[in-house]
Amino acid sequence: MLLLNLPLKVIKMSTLLNNLLNALEQIVLEVVDYKTDTVKLVAGEADWAKELLPQLSSDSPFILDDNIAFLYDFLFDAKQVWNASSNGSIRSGFWTEVTAHHNQLHLEAVAIKQENENLLLIINQSNEFKFRQTTLQSAREMLLSNDRLVEQNQYLHNRILTILKKPTKQNDILIALTKAIENAGFAVVITNKKLKTIIENTATKSLFDQQYLPISEVKKPIDIILSLMQNQLPEFDRIMSTKSSWDGELCWILPPSTLKWLKIAVYPVTNEFNEIKNWIFFANDISNVKYLVQRNEQLALHDILYSQNYPIALVFGKRLSRKQQKRLLSIYFTLISTSSEVITNTLAMKKVTNF
Secondary structure, X not given: OOOOOOOHHHHHHHHHHXXXXXXXXXXXXXXXXXXXOEEEEEEOOOHHHHXXXXXXXXXXXXXXXXOOHHHHHHHHHHHHHHOOOOXXXXXXXXXXXXXXXXXXXXXXXXXXXXXXXXXXXXXXXXXXXXXXXXXXXXXXXXXXXXXXXXXXXXXXXXXXXXXXXXXXXXXXXXXXXXXXXOOOOOEEEEEEOOXXXXXXXXXXXXXXXXXXXXXXXXXXXXXXXXXXXXXXXXXXXXXHHOXXXXXXXXXXXXXXXXXXXXXXXXXXXXXXXXXXXXXXEEEEEOHHHHHHHXXXXXXXXXXXXXXXXXXXXXXXXXXXXXXXXXXEEEEEEEEEOOOOOEEEEEEEEEOOOOO
């Protein structure tokens, strides 16, 4: 931007604003004429921006054409904000753009109307994108690890049933159970028919650690599990009375600092007369998985369709949605990779011809 013939105070303010926007990796464009997609740089002079929009090298207004397809498509929605009578804004969502120098940029645009000024903010989200991709990968690894725990859960369940149903002495049963459950990667509690603990493994003590409580307030793991089920599971009484299996997620909160999401599985052990002999409880901490899944709810924007150089699917879908056809057709794409990850993308589009 040319700063000639401007007061020193204005020049300093402009320099300060540019430094701030460069640090935030943002540029601000004034929308000179939204009907013709004509914009002009207001502030921000980052190298990545000039790579994205070579026209920024000049201080003259320029037209945003469809060379940046995602941004060009976003202008259709942005114009609704700029044409409105009141202040407002709309975000484009993330997209990936490859520049003429083959640099990959992860971007987001924000259309703003403020006090009769129409602005277009473009943000380089590359650092945020890398962070989210890292956490997404961590979430996937944890989910795969969780899948392995489920397999171990099923194997151990069958092993315990075999031991408990063998007509052997009580001491021999306890020794066999101890060997079976001690190295499990999750908490295992086995009770008698009255829900009194017979045996539990080391992982149980670790999962339900209450070291900050006075000894008089410490609860047994089985009592915690039963309390959570009674308070959070409407069908608890039915499960117990009908001797049913159950698995699901429960939240354990222990002030001041404990908040854990637990994956709980409950299995009855019955005799030949269908009478309860024992109950088996499995518990696993899935707090990290829950957090990472929630943290990355929007990361579908960065997945298969958005990792390409050109986000054609979204552009295609959005443009078709503006056509005036009557019927809506949803197409679901599911990709299963060799690592057992399942990624589902949905594209809703207008049917071009009648059924």
